Amino acid sequence: MRIEFTINGHPVNMEIDPSARLLDILRENLDLTGTKEGCGEGECGACSVLLDGALVNSCLVPAFQVDSRSVETIEGLRETEIGKALIDAFCESGAIQCGFCSPGFIVASTALLRSNPEPTESEIRAALSGNLCRCTGYTKIIEAVLLASKKIKEKR
C-alpha cells in the first residue's frame, strides 16, 4: 500500500508492506537508524518518536497509521532548539553511557519540554518513566533535562 506523510518536516510518499511497523520503515526504508529497537513491545522507549507531536513507541505503531500525519525522529529533533539544548545537556551531565537509549530519551524529553518548559524533577521522572536505561541509573539523565530547561530559559 501507498502512504504519504511528513518525516522531520519533509513530505514522503512511499509504498509500504501493510504489516510493517513505523519503526521498520524508519530504520529500513528511510535509513533513520537513530531510532532503536530495544524490546519490540512498547516497554523500553528506545524507539520513541513524535507522531503529530505526541510521544509514541514506533514499534507499536502500524506504518499505515501515519498516513497524512507528521513524524519527528531524533534526526529531525537534533536540529531544533530544544533538541540541541537537550543533546548538549545530556553530554555535559554525563547522561550518556552506551547511548542506545539516548535518542529515545531525547525524543521523550523534547515532548516534555515542549508542553512543560520548566518541569520539576518529579515531572521529569514521570515523563521519562516509559524509557528504560540500564547504564546510567537515570540520575544524570534527570539532571540533564533540568539543565536543558534552564539553558533554554536563559537563552529566551
Next chain:
Amino acid sequence: MPDFKSVGKSVNKIDSLSLATGEEKFADDFRLESPLYLALLYSPHAHAKIKNINISKAEKTEGVAGVYYFGNTPQELHTTAGQGFPEPSPYDTRIFDKRVRFVGDRVAMVAADSIEIAREALKRIEVEYEILEPLFDPERAMETEAPKLHSDEAYAPIPVTYDPSKNLAAEVEMQFGDLEKGFEESDFVIEHTYKTQYASHCAIEPHTAVARIDERGRLIIITATQVPFHARRIVSRTLGIPTGKIRVIKPRIGGGFGGKQEVFLEQLVALVTWETKRPSKIVLSRKEVFVNSRTRHPMRVRLKTGVKNDGTITALELDALMNTGAYGSHALTVMSNAGAKVLPLFNKIPNMRFIGRTVYTNFPVGGAYRGYGATQSYFGFCQQIDIIARKTGRDVLEYYKKWTIKEGETSDVFRALGEGKEGVAQVIKSCKLDECIDRGAEAIGWYEKRGKRIRNGDRVKGMGVACCMQGSGIPKIDMGAASMKMNEDGSFNLYVGATDLGTGSDTILAQIAAEVLSVPVEKFIVLSSDTDLTPFDVGAYASSTTYISGQAVRKCAEKIKAQITAVAAEMLDADEDDLYIENGNVICDKTGDSLSFDDICYRALYSENQFQIQAEASHFATESPPPFIAQFAEVEVDTKTGRVEVIQFVSAVDCGQAINPKLAEGQVEGAVVNGISYALWEKYIFNEKGEMTNPNFGDYKIFTAADLPKMKTIIVGSFEESGPFGAKSVGEIAINGPMPAIANAIYDAVGVRMFEAPFTPERVFERMKKADR
C-alpha cells in the same frame, strides 16, 4: 594528590554527542547487501533427545537459503564464555546438539531472505523428541539418581574438578587455619542460608551480530561484543576458519554488563556467511535475550561463623551452591569470585573454609554478570556481619572499620583463590574504606536514623549498610595492548584493543594518553576493538579496562613522548634531559626555546632521519588491587502490605584516582540502580515445565526514572601506585551492596531477616507475619 591536567577531569565522553544525535552505529545499524536473516528454533522441553528431525519442508520454502542443525554443522565442543585461553569454563556446548537441556535450548536455525520467511520456515521443521526427566532442583543435582545433563564427552580444558556424571560443572575449595578449633573457641555460632535469584542483564541493545565477506574473501563480523578478540578465536576454533581470515569489528555497543562477554551468535552468522558467501544477520528479540542468552547465576550461600562475645570471628565457613543451568559458562570463575572477592575483606579471621560447587540444571544458562559471584555472596555475607554486630552490641560501622582489611595488610585468600588456578598473593596498597564509611554515614544521616524505627502511619523507616570490595582485572591472566601514531597537526591515532561497551573507556584511555603527552583529550582519535587494526586486549570484563588497558596506554604514550623528545633534541641541538613537554610543545629548560608538536611531526615525517613517531605497549598485572565501597540504604517498609521503598541510597567508593569522576559516578549510579531493582523486583518465573513465563519488560520489571530513590555518590580519593595515575576499577563493585544494604535496612525497620531475594511485598509480608507469631 598529584597535580593532573587531564586525569581527574570530568571531560565529556568523546562519543557522547554522536550517540545523543543518533549518528553512531550499533551492530544492527549497518547496511548489508541483501542479507540473510537468521531465526532460531528452540526446544519446548526442558530435557530431551532429538529422535528425528526433518528439515526438508523448511529447506524447500521459497526464500530459504539454508537450514542448520546438528546433522550439518560442526560438532566441536566448546564454551561460549568469552574468556582467556584455555578457558576456565567446561567445554560442554555445541553450536547445535542432538540433545536439548532447557526450554529455549537451540534446536535448529533457518537463514532466509527475510526474517518473516525465516520464522515461517521454522514452523516447517519437524522434530520428534524423546523426553528425558528434567533436573530442576540444584540441591538434588549431585545425587546418584538425579538425571545427568552432560555425557562424559564434555570436559574441562584446564586441570580443574569437573564431573558431568555428578552434574558438577565446577568445584572450588579453599581452607586455612583450623576450622574446628576456631568454632570451639567461639562463644556462639551463627549459621544462615541466603539465596539469590536469576536475573537478566537487560542491556537495552539486544544481542546482535552481522557478517559479510569482503572483497578478498575474508569474513567480517560486526558484533555487539565485550570480547572481540575472544570472539575471533572462538569462531575460528569452532568452525575451523583460520584466524587470519576473520576480522571482528566492535561498533558502538548498547550496554553489556557481562551479557556480551558470551560468544554465541558470532558462530551463527559466521557459519551462514562463510558457507553461502552472503551477508547474514541475527538480532535477538527481547524474549530471546531473557531466555536464550545468559543470566546471573542463582546461588545458595550457607554461612557459618563462630563468634566471640567481643565480636571476634574465630571461624568462618562459606558453603555455596551455584546453579549454572544447562551449560557451564563461567561456572568455575563466578563461583571462585564468590570467595575471592569477598573473604579477603575480613582478613583477620584466622580459620576459614570456602567450598563452592556449581551444578547443572535444566534451566537457562548462567554467565558473566557485573559483580560476578561477589554480588551473590555479599548478599549473605553483609547480612551476617549485620547480625554479628547486632548480637555483640557493636555499631556495625565501627565493626566494619575494626575488622576489614587495611593498607599494608594481606589476606591468605588472595593467594589461595584464583581463576581456575591458585591466586596471586598481594598486599593492599590503597584502601580508604574507613573514610568511605564515615562520609557515607554522614551523607545519609546514619546515626540520626539507624535503629530509630521512625514511623509514618503504617510505614516504618530503617537504615542498612553493606561494605564490599572487588578487584581490578585478573592478575597474571588479563592483558591489554595499545598502539599510537602521531599526525602532522599534533593529533594522535590511539588504537586500543580495549572494548568500550558504553562505559566510556575510549574517553578515559584518551585522558590517560593526554596526561602523559600534555595535550587536550581532543587531540586523540580513538579507535577501539577491531581485530584487524588494533592490538589485542582480552576485552571488557573483570573490572580490568582502566587498570590494565589504561596502563598499556600510559606506557605507549610514554614511548611516544620519548620519541617526540628525541626529535626535538635533534632539532634544538639540546640535551634531552633539558627538555620538557607542555601543552603540545617541547620546551628547553635552559634556553627557553620551544617547538610545537606540529613542527616535530613534520620534521619526523618529511625532513630528516624520517620515521613515523609511533609506539605500542602491552600490559598485564601481577596484582589486582581491590576498590572498596560503603553503601547505605534507607528504606520505608509498609507494615500493612510488606511493600519496601528505598527512599535514599548513598554510595561512597574508593576507586583509586578516578580518571574521569563524572564517568566513575555514572558507573556507580548505574550499578546501584540495577542492584536495587534486582533486590526488590527482578526475578525469573518458571512454570512446572521449566519455561520462563515472564520474558518481557512488562512482566520482568526493571527500575525506571520514576522509581528512583534519592541517590548520592561520593568518590573518595585514594592513590593506587600500581594503577595508571593511581586508578583502580569502578565498573562492577557498586552492584554488590544494594541487596544486603536493603535487607539490613528492612531488618532495622521491622525486625525481619530477608534470607531470599527479591524482597517482594508478598515475601516481606510473609516474613513479618511469621515473626509476629
